[in-house]
Amino acid sequence: MVKKPNFKEVPVREAVGMVLPHDMTQILPGEFKGRLFKKGHVIREEDIEPLLSIGKEHIYILDMPPGHIHEDEAGTRIAKAVAGKGLSLTEPYEGKVSLKAEWLGLAKINEAAVHAVNALEGIALATIFGDQVVKAGETVAATRIIPLIMEEQRIVELEALAASFDGPIVEVIPFAPKKIGLVTTGSEVFSGRIEDKFGPAIRKKVEALGSVVVEQRFAPDDKELIQQHIKFFHEQKVDLILVTGGMSVDPDDRTPGAIADAGAKIVRYGTPMLPGSMLLVGYLGETPVLGLPGAVMHEPFTSFDVFLPRILAGERIEAADMTRLGYGGLRKS
């Protein structure tokens, strides 16, 4: 059991000159939720009315037993113990310390470690789901202890637990700027019968993450020509090759075969996420080659948007990464 701290209860009218042991929250539904008084505030005569208005007829004056620490210090220590690179800590607010991204990047969260930390009584660590893109300033995790004070020993245990994992529990990996080669297939686009919609959509997605399409090459539905463009980009030593169109079941859909014929090792063709089930991921040497499904053209979040940030953060995509998308992967039916 979490030990109750020793408090002296003082009627609020007699508390003038005393120090508040924790932040005092006011909630006016629909209007305001926040800190009315900060921890450490010395109560003044004019504070009595506001305190009574939030239902505080008595306040606690804290008598901190030896070996215990306050929620603000505990929250800060937990945050420091779990944070890796790319995160900065906020000041404690109502006992809560948040971890905010310092740069645009991929949030990496050790899920098993988060569960292990939260199994310690009295400790709360909340994170976003991992492998998401976060912008500078976005909150990635927040922590607090449940009681107002806690034996310091518990925090020492938590620090040891956090240090026992391989790498930090929460971090933000920055995106390396990569050079991308884009092969757009489809005889209807090649001939000019229809306007290319893939190029602008892909540029927008990759530029948002700090990378650039160095060149876009067009091919009709001809396996040999598609393959030549893929090899060209590989020789140009781009960091990533993207191929659009021709990913499904029609006789004119040549892209998966062209990627294989170019010499790429196919990780997997098809992934259980909608939209974007027709995604192919392969590697030509060390260079990732992706066959992109039609949905990438018009949907803001597809299987491609799951893996692009991970590739730009330097990760290699394995078959299991692709097969695991099914659970929660129905984003659009």
Ligand SMILES: Nc1nc2c(c(=O)[nH]1)N[C@H]1C(S)=C(S)[C@@H](COP(=O)(O)OP(=O)(O)OC[C@H]3O[C@@H](n4cnc5c(N)ncnc54)[C@H](O)[C@@H]3O)O[C@H]1N2
């Ligand atoms: N019977 C089935 N039909 C479809 C399946 C399936 O499994 N069985 N999968 C569907 C899914 S999911 C997708 S995604 C698409 C995959 O399409 P493809 O990659 O083969 O795309 P295309 O057939 O080449 O073109 C589809 C559509 O998009 C237009 N297009 C293609 N590229 C461009 C471009 N660069 N700019 C503008 N428009 C483009 C193309 O003209 C077609 O209209 O298949 C589903 N069907």
Ligand code: MOO
């Ligand atoms: O693979 Mo498709 O993109 O689900 O529409």
